[in-house]
Amino acid sequence: MSGILRLSHAEVRVPDLELALAYYSEVVGLVVTHSEADKAYLKGWDEHQHHSLVLAAAPTYGLNSLAFKVVERSELDRLQDRLVAAGISTSRHEPGELGEASGETVRFLAPSGHTIDLEHGQGQVGNGLPLLNPPPAPDNLVGMHPPRLDHIFLLCEDVDAITAFFTDVLEFRLTEQIMADDGHQLTTFLERTHTPHDIAFLTGPDGGFHHLAYWVDEWNDLRTAADTCAYHGIQIDAGPTRHGATRGCGLYFFDPAGNRNEVYTGGYHFDPDDEPTTWTEAEMGRAIFTYKGQVQQSFMSVHS
Numbered sequence: 001m002s003g004i005l006r007l008s009h010a011e012v013r014v015p016d017l018e019l020a021l022a023y024y025s026e027v028v029g030l031v032v033t034h035s036e037a038d039k040a041y042l043k044g045w046d047e048h049q050h051h052s053l054v055l056a057a058a059p060t061y062g063l064n065s066l067a068f069k070v071v072e073r074s075e076l077d078r079l080q081d082r083l084v085a086a087g088i089s090t091s092r093h094e095p096g097e098l099g100e101a102s103g104e105t106v107r108f109l110a111p112s113g114h115t116i117d118l119e120h121g122q123g124q125v126g127n128g129l130p131l132l133n134p135p136p137a138p139d140n141l142v143g144m145h146p147p148r149l150d151h152i153f154l155l156c157e158d159v160d161a162i163t164a165f166f167t168d169v170l171e172f173r174l175t176e177q178i179m180a181d182d183g184h185q186l187t188t189f190l191e192r193t194h195t196p197h198d199i200a201f202l203t204g205p206d207g208g209f210h211h212l213a214y215w216v217d218e219w220n221d222l223r224t225a226a227d228t229c230a231y232h233g234i235q236i237d238a239g240p241t242r243h244g245a246t247r248g249c250g251l252y253f254f255d256p257a258g259n260r261n262e263v264y265t266g267g268y269h270f271d272p273d274d275e276p277t278t279w280t281e282a283e284m285g286r287a288i289f290t291y292k293g294q295v296q297q298s299f300m301s302v303h304s
């Protein structure tokens with residue numbers, strides 16, 4: 001299995017770890033796999049890995065790092081060589097060095113200003129179901145209980161450059177792009193999992209973090225997630241709605257620290273030899289929010 005398998009996890013800053021942990025475990029319904037004084041580790045119920053979200057106590061909110069999963073150790077070496085050949089400085093970390101259950105990791109600072117880990121061998125805890133004759137889901141799920149992490153949406157100043165870096169060096173495939181009238185890429189969607197996106201970049205400040213999205217299985221789950229937000233007094237940013245780009249459907253809301261979350265479903269299958277879809281700047285509103293046809297100002301607020 002060559003190259004990057006998928007998005008593995010993200011480490012997000014929260015000023016009040018206890019409050020954030022209550023929100024992510026009881027409202028979002030992620031499973032807590034480990035917690036300590038200044039960090040907590042969580043996962044979607046159907047993930048077998050130890051974590052897909054790390055909460056780090058810090059004075060500010062935002063993104064510390066994101067990680068991609070690499071199944072073969074030899075591929076970790078090969079990708080590190082590709083990064084070095086591209087002039088990117090890397091560091092190598094032993095299992096456990098970067099936190100609870102962390103695997104062997106190649107860490108680097110991407111040209112977009114984001115700290116990215118390529119991780120092999122994160123600890124496995126299983127999905128809570130027996131491996132022999134399992135039921136369809138555990139019977140102790142709460143909140144939105146998304147089964148797994150889906151994608152991350154980031155910002156940077158030079159979307160053309162980071163897109164070329166992700167395709168040329170990290171071997172991602174471009175699925176969709178929103179082109180500015182001057183010929184530059186305003187937004188790009190990139191995949192390794194044959195979905196519309198595992199990661200996307202929007203023009204903005206370097207190191208910017210827009211949202212982290214967990215998968216839900218169907219449109220009705222977005223309604224239930226919105227009901228859950230309303231019940232718990234969680235601020236909804238947008239949706240439930242459909243995106244033009246990715247053809248998916250989503251609901252956006254904020255954690256207590258101000259980090260934007262999404263639950264997402266839909267999309268399509270993308271083969272490695274498919275051609276990317278292009279949206280024009282004039283149609284950017286419909287590319288992001290199909291029904292409104294425009295992007296509200298609050299949705300463009302970001303943090304780094």
Ligand SMILES: [Fe+2]
Pocket residue numbers: 151153211213250262264
């Ligand atoms: Fe998204």
